[in-house]
Structure formats: structure tokens, C-alpha cells
Amino acid sequence: TGLSRPQRMLKAVQKNATKGDPQSVIAAIDYYCRHKEWAMNVGDDKGPILDSVVSEVNPSTALELGTYCGYSTVRIARLLSPGSKLITVEFNPAYAAVARQIIAHAGLQNKVTLVEGGSGDLIPKIKEQFGITSFDFVFLDHWKDRYLPDIKLLEDCGLLKKGSVLLADNVICPGTPEYLEYVRNSPRYKSQYFQSYLEYTKAEDGLEKSVFLG
Numbered sequence: 434t435g436l437s438r439p440q441r442m443l444k445a446v447q448k449n450a451t452k453g454d455p456q457s458v459i460a461a462i463d464y465y466c467r468h469k470e471w472a473m474n475v476g477d478d479k480g481p482i483l484d485s486v487v488s489e490v491n492p493s494t495a496l497e498l499g500t501y502c503g504y505s506t507v508r509i510a511r512l513l514s515p516g517s518k519l520i521t522v523e524f525n526p527a528y529a530a531v532a533r534q535i536i537a538h539a540g541l542q543n544k545v546t547l548v549e550g551g552s553g554d555l556i557p558k559i560k561e562q563f564g565i566t567s568f569d570f571v572f573l574d575h576w577k578d579r580y581l582p583d584i585k586l587l588e589d590c591g592l593l594k595k596g597s598v599l600l601a602d603n604v605i606c607p608g609t610p611e612y613l614e615y616v617r618n619s620p621r622y623k624s625q626y627f628q629s630y631l632e633y634t635k636a637e638d639g640l641e642k643s644v645f646l647g
């Protein structure tokens with residue numbers, strides 16, 4: 434049956450992107466997904482919004498839930514200051530294998546720790562395994578029904594502090610109604626919606642930025 438979609442994406446990166454150049458990796462993936470075959474990367478409409486929030490927060494510690502092929506991992510890691518760390522979580526081993534190669538092609542492997550496993554299993558182990566006391570920034574982009582349970586888990590594990598920023602993809606399409614209701618009505622969060630488009634399409638989608646108030 435040949436190569437998988439992630440493997441075809443990896444080939445496009447290896448063919449068209451310059452090793453050690455994150456911007457060319459991002460451009461190669463966006464070109465492939467816009468002109469050859471759609472894939473569920475945050476993409477080049479929402480990507481600049483992600484970039485602006487990451488740059489504003491300038492996190493020392495960052496967490497990404499849902500790696501897939503590593504597109505948003507590269508977007509985030511390329512903006513991190515020296516010594517900052519991004520942990521990204523992916524429970525599909527085939528996707529994780531492709532992501533490692535794409536992250537390496539961008540030359541960002543020293544800034545990124547890719548953990549294979551489920552977010553629900555990993556989050557409670559983060560403090561002991563990585564010596565991280567809290568996250569400055571969290572990008573939520575895994576299965577949409579996991580957003581709410583996982584932020585509650587982050588709260589309960591004491592991994593959020595006053596000022597921690599959560600940025601959630603797909604709050605309109607496919608949609609995350611329970612998560613939105615929670616962060617928009619909880620006194621513990623200050624939320625803001627950034628309207629955009631579902632990656633590589635004209636459908637509406639957007640990102641929700643929520644600041645933890647402690």
C-alpha cells in the first residue's frame with residue numbers, strides 16, 4: 434500500500450527543505466498540504482497567530498499536546514530562547530517516528546523532547562521525569578474531547594502557575610464546546626478568541642488563548 438500521508442509529507446520536507454532551516458521546513462509542509470494533500474497541521478493561517486503568542490510569552494517551559502508530524506512543534510521550537518524546552522506528546526508511534534525526522538531536519542532536536550504516549554498518562558509524570566514545576570505555555574491540538582480533562586489534570590498536578598498561557602487549536606472546527614465553555618466562564622482564566630481559518634481551507638476556525646489567573 435505504499436507510504437502513509439505523514440511519510441509522504443516527510444519525503445516532501447527531505448526533498449524541498451534545507452537541513453537546519455526551520456522556515457524552509459514550515460514552507461515545504463504548507464506547500465505540500467495546500468497543493469498536494471490536506472493534513473491536520475495548524476497551518477499557515479493560524480500559524481502566525483501561534484507564532485505571535487509564543488513570541489509574546491517567550492516561554493522557558495512549553496508543552497504541546499498532539500505532535501502529529503511536528504509542524505507546530507517546529508513553529509514553536511524555532512521561536513524559543515536558548516535554554517528553553519518544549520515537551521511534545523504523541524501517542525501514535527508512526528506519527529512520532531515521522532515527527533522526530535521532521536524536527537531533526539529543522540535542526541531543532543535539542544530544544545524538543547518528544548514523548549510517545551497518551552497525554553493523560555504523561556501529565557502526572559512530568560514533574561518527576563523532567564524536573565519541570567510549571568509550564569509557561571501549553572498548545573492544545575490533540576483529540577478535541579481531551580482538551581478539558583487535560584487542562585483540569587494540568588491544574589490538579591500543579592503544572593500551571595499565575596500567568597501560564599494556554600492556546601487551543603480548533604475551537605470552532607472541529608470544535609471544542611465543553612473546553613470553550615469552561616475557560617470562558619471559569620474565574621480562573623482570562624480568555625480571548627483569535628478568528629482564523631481551518632488549515633488550508635476557507636472554513637472558519639480559530640484559536641482560544643486562555644491565561645491562568647492562579
Ligand SMILES: C[S@@+](CC[C@H](N)C(=O)[O-])C[C@H]1O[C@@H](n2cnc3c(N)ncnc32)[C@H](O)[C@@H]1O
Nearest residue numbers: 474475499501504505523524551552574575576
Ligand atoms: C491535529 S494532530 C496534531 C497537529 C500538530 N499539533 C500540528 O499542528 O502540526 C493531533 C495529534 O494528536 C494525537 N493525539 C490525540 N490524542 C492524544 C493524546 N491523548 N495523547 C497524545 N497524543 C494524542 C494524534 O495521534 C494526532 O497525531
Ligand SMILES: O=C(c1ccccc1)c1ccc(O)c(O)c1[N+](=O)[O-]
Nearest residue numbers: 473474475574575576577602603607
Ligand atoms: O479532528 C480532526 C479531523 C477530523 C476529521 C478528519 C480529519 C481531521 C482535526 C481537524 C483539524 C485539526 O486542526 C485538528 O487538530 C484535528 N484533530 O484531529 O485533532
Ligand SMILES: [Mg+2]
Nearest residue numbers: 475574602603
Ligand atoms: Mg488542530
